[in-house]
Amino acid sequence: MEWWLIRHGMTEWNKERRYQGHSDTKLLPGEACGLSPLRAELAETAFSAVFCSDLKRCRSTLEYISPELAAVASYDSRLREMNFGAWEGQTYEMLKNNPQYRNWIDNPQEVTPPGGEAWPAFEDRIKEIYAELDAFSRKLVTERVEEPILIVTHGGVISILGTILEPGSEGLWNAKWKVEPGKVLRITHKQEFNSMG
Template identity: 35%
Template sequence: MLTRLCLVRHGETAWNTERRLQGHTDIPLNAHGIAQAHATAASLATERFDAAYSSDLARARQTAEAIAGRCLLTPTFDDRLRERHYGAFQSLTYDEARARFPDAYHRFETRDPGFALSEGGESLIQFAERVRATLEAIASRHRGGSVLIVTHGGVLDIVHRLATGMHLQAPRNFGIPNAALNWIAWDGAAWSLISWAEQRHLDQSLDELPNT
């Protein structure tokens, strides 16, 4: 019995356009991001979801509320769906983080799986385990159904790897645009990829994340 999950990256924020690491910093959508959230809501208006979940950060909440309202759902906000905690990198642009913390940035850029970012940051292994456990719990709760999840780019990086078997350290070769649709399935034992980065409903969408 397959459980389908539709995962949506939140709409655009001002920090996305600046290539600034947001992590757990609570940044709202910009005007374009709000328009994207409503476009995504319209694209999903005919889908039947059994439940909706979202990160509790504002950019995800705003996106989820737009979609859930159109789909007649009440989203559950869950801090386990937050972006990776980037520690000392949070609020810096990628270039600033590289210049200020060259050694740490090299380990981040090369996807060292056990490297935990300073000031409360998560390692890739810790982050991936959080994402895996959260998604499996949600899928098990709605076995055989369809679930909407609004989350973040880093979470979706882990999701694609879970569904395809791609190693945590492998450079990214797939897109993660703001407000795109990403569908995966759970059979009770393993994840599989249905479709990825659907964005026909969007006129323009950023994928400012590094290809690492």
């Protein structure tokens, strides 16, 4: 079963390299959001199911690339980006001298952004939705459904899914799981990757 993981299109905060997290930012207008190639690519593909983060930038991405898929998608807050708390709207340059931020960069599993989401909570949230997607995929396979699943989400979520699918791959900082805004990563969901540890 193939999963198509799409990172939402370009936002102003992406351009400015600001942490977005749970902030409900919107896409850049028109062609600036960078989704036209993806829209053309998806027009050629049928999907067995569509899942999407409930934040505006993901919803708008799905609406832009396929209004038909947006109308039948399951929107889920568990597919949201990590909540960066007080650091949302800030850039690395603005935060680089903050000792707590430096500690978080070095050890995100142990340090929590002020007012934000602890790493274990973020990881558990993604593992929970992964377990449901995994069960759903298995069901489709037994029913001989071959069309891929489409998931529209955020960069951090894709990274965590990467660590679940490939344990030990250090997803958050691993370039293999880095997806640029408005791009898709296609993965084959295999049975041997189902252990979540």
